[in-house]
Amino acid sequence: MDKWKALIIALGMLQLINCQEMKKNDTPMPTYEVQISHPWNNYMITPVEDKIITLEGVPAGLPYGSSSGTWGDxxxxxxxQSGTPVGADIVYFSRYEDTFYHLKADFPKDKVLDMVQRAYANNESDSSEEPLKEFISIKDEPDYYEKYNKFGMSYYKFGTLVFGFAPKGMVVVWFRYGYVSVQLGEFQAEVVKDDTKYADKLFSKISQTRExxxxxxxxxxxxxxxxxxxQKRYSWAPYISSENKAFRLFRTQAEYYNGEKEIMLRPWGIKPPLKERAIPKEISFFWETGKGQSFEGRAFFNWKKVNEQFEKSGKDFKLDLKIAPDNNSMEILINNQPVLVDSTRIYQSDVKFKESY
Known part of the structure; x- marks a missing residue:
């Protein structure tokens, strides 16, 4: 009898361990908004049939209507929508090309599974003193929301799936985490040769004719x-500095021509790591040099001019943004050579940070 009791207890313990392990691995199904973007308003497309393929088999799709906004937004x-997005099956009409396209894409599954578990830092945390990281794994830190976001949003999980439709069937997909936007991949849609079925379906619903x-x-x-x-990328990092000994850099945010967006906070943002980045479109940053001396700087870049310099700059390099000691101007360099920029601006700022003067 004692043996049976021991066996029952052992089986009960095993079931409890299995349940705990299942609970640990049971991550919530992702929920997110979906956007359909284009480069400019004259590059509008209209979906006719759409399906976002999810790992869980949950139905998901695109928003009603046509594309809008700018590239990546x-x-x-x-x-x-709900479900882990692992592919897309979309038929759309490119109005400016008078062409129907069919996108049948499988997203890189391992990359998707990694990215849906990330939460990216957008702001300092008011509820934790732990040093911030570029992103954390919500699977490894299931209590992250209570820990970091209790008194305000610091880390943002995956919240928006963005499609970008360019000419000739080019499609790009991004995952967005608050402000931060990370490209999942580029995909190619094929021309629909016999488009009668889709044309009848689309033009029966709208007031305009195809002609x-x-x-x-x-x-x-x-x-x-x-x-x-x-889409071109280079291994580089933005380094913002000043010879003013009281200089403190707090926040850098970059918008890239490929539609990605990045935020760099203290501590890693002081000397951000080299990694593959596209050409910057705009870089904004916040710093202080004393009490009442808070500033925001902005630099605007021309893709063609900057790309020519990046191509000649070697494998790993820094884009140096050097602020004058009096905070009135800046110079931008690569390998001590001036970078041709569209413009730079410096403003007084009233944004406060944890380590503000």
Whole structure:
């Protein structure tokens, strides 16, 4: 009898351990908004049939209507979708090309599973003194929200799936975490040769005819070359410094031509690591040199000019943004050579940080 009791207890303990292990590995299903973006308003596309393929088999899709906004940001929200996105099956009409395309894409599964478990730091934490990281794993830190976001949002989990549609069937997908946007990949849609079925379906629902849209919107020389070029990456990092001994850098945020966005906070943002980054479109940063001496700087970049310099700068390099000791100007250099920028600006700032003077 004692043996049976021991066996029952052992089986009970094993079941408890298995339940605990399952609970540990049972991560919530991702929920997110979906956006459909384009480079400019004259590059509009309209989905006809759409399906976001999810790992769990949960139905998910695109928002109703046509693309909007700018590259990587439609500017519109949409009812939340659920399920881990591992692919897309989309038929859409490119209004300016008078062409139907079919995107049948499998997303890189391992990359998706990694990215949906991330939460990226957007702001300092008011509820934790632990040093911030660029991102954390919510699987490893399931209590992250209570720990870091108790008194205000610091770490943002995956919250927006963004599609970008460029000419000739070029499609790019980003995962967004608050402000931070990370590219998942680039995909290629194919021309639908026999489009009668899709044309009938689309034009039966809208007031314009196909010929009217073509007369008004057709761009005969539409090319994806510009957005293909924006995909170029180099191993580099922005380094912001000053000879003013009281200089304290707090926050850097960068917007890149490929649609990605990055935030760098203390401590890692003081000397951010080298990694593959696209050409910057705009870099903004906040610093102080004493009480009442708080500033925001901005630098705006021209893709063609900067890309020419990046190509000649070697494998690993720093983009140095050097602020004058009096905080009135800055110079931007690569390997001690001036970088041609569109403009730079410096403003007084009233933004406060934990280590502010």
């Amino acid at each position: 439609s500017g519109k929200g949409f009812t939340e 009217e849209i073509k007369q008004r919107m057709f761009i005969p020389d539409a090319s994806p070359e510009e957005w293909k070029n924006y």
